[in-house]
Amino acid sequence: MRPEALEYLACPTCRASLDLAPGSTPAADGHLMGGVLICRLGGCRYALDAGVPVLFPPEVAALSSETASRFDAQWTHWRSLHDYYERQFLEWISPLTAADFRGRAVIEGGCGKGRHSAIVGGFGPRALVSLELGASALVAFENTRRLPNVHVVMGDLASPPVGRLFDLGFSVGVLHHLPDPAAGFASLASRVREGGWMVVWVYGQENNEWITRYVDPVRKSLTSRLPAPALRAASALPAAALWAAIRGVYRGATAGVRSQLPYAHYFASLHEFPFREIHNIVFDQLVTPLAHYLPEAEVRRWFAGGFKDVSVRWKGRYSWTGVGTVASGSRTSSSPPGLFIDPPRSA
Numbered sequence: 001m002r003p004e005a006l007e008y009l010a011c012p013t014c015r016a017s018l019d020l021a022p023g024s025t026p027a028a029d030g031h032l033m034g035g036v037l038i039c040r041l042g043g044c045r046y047a048l049d050a051g052v053p054v055l056f057p058p059e060v061a062a063l064s065s066e067t068a069s070r071f072d073a074q075w076t077h078w079r080s081l082h083d084y085y086e087r088q089f090l091e092w093i094s095p096l097t098a099a100d101f102r103g104r105a106v107i108e109g110g111c112g113k114g115r116h117s118a119i120v121g122g123f124g125p126r127a128l129v130s131l132e133l134g135a136s137a138l139v140a141f142e143n144t145r146r147l148p149n150v151h152v153v154m155g156d157l158a159s160p161p162v163g164r165l166f167d168l169g170f171s172v173g174v175l176h177h178l179p180d181p182a183a184g185f186a187s188l189a190s191r192v193r194e195g196g197w198m199v200v201w202v203y204g205q206e207n208n209e210w211i212t213r214y215v216d217p218v219r220k221s222l223t224s225r226l227p228a229p230a231l232r233a234a235s236a237l238p239a240a241a242l243w244a245a246i247r248g249v250y251r252g253a254t255a256g257v258r259s260q261l262p263y264a265h266y267f268a269s270l271h272e273f274p275f276r277e278i279h280n281i282v283f284d285q286l287v288t289p290l291a292h293y294l295p296e297a298e299v300r301r302w303f304a305g306g307f308k309d310v311s312v313r314w315k316g317r318y319s320w321t322g323v324g325t326v327a328s329g330s331r332t333s334s335s336p337p338g339l340f341i342d343p344p345r346s347a
Helices: 003-007 062-075 084-093 115-122 136-144 181-189 209-221 228-247 264-269 275-287 296-302
Strands: 018-020 034-039 045-049 052-055 105-109 127-132 150-155 166-172 192-203 307-315 319-326
Touching (some): 062 136, 084 166, 084 192, 084 319, 105 181, 127 136, 136 150, 181 296, 192 296, 228 275, 296 307
Parallel strands (some): 127 150, 166 192
Antiparallel strands (some): 045 052, 307 319
């Protein structure tokens, strides 16, 4: 953690600012790798673990923790970053572009291995605070350590340990894994200032009914319970079949008769991905104990109160991208800005 992150962090219990306890020495690159953060109001103490602030409230929902631990097994194995992630990310957040992040304070709800954190950090925001519930935050820290404007924090999206200080909030591929996606959306949006943007990408219910009917029962009863090595082995065969289909049947399937094939636009977009990445995608679908497939109406409800200039787009005929601007008097703010206690820092 760089000391500059303290400008954005808050005690998840008291909502007050945090100070660094004496005794921490920055590493050569400016990061504080260990130490203690102390809440100014209640004296709550939080550790720095291998450069990452660990800012949890006293209780974190058990199902959220279980889901995070399953994804930890994924991101500690498939931990590297690749150039093709940027194109995919920009497709998911459209109509926003890289320029919309420049110079802004940004919060990310759920960062995994830092796949999108590294991309957004390169877009030139003033600061990016990336929240992650699980230990994969340590992987994200290593993947973004070189970027002085990226701050990875271990915390709960249901109670974000930050103030309402952000110009843009985004969450890609995370909210649908929460026990209550709507509450997760509202919690993240509550940290975005009036006039700031919220953008989310989630699984859609439309065209995915076969997954909820046939895959979900298998995932819940079997694959989400398998040890990670066993699931990696079990998912290799369907991954190989999918990779072959992407390289063959779905190659260029964005026009003509083949564009009517199931998931044509999505699978065609994965043509440049190596087998290892396709294996990762299949593993991702099978590892989690919880995945919601959300209808358009549900995503629109999230933006119904307290937003303007709302756009909800059916991405690839299998998912939803929602974008909106936080309006005056937004009901998304669960904590009034005045509750964030920030007395002047001592010299």
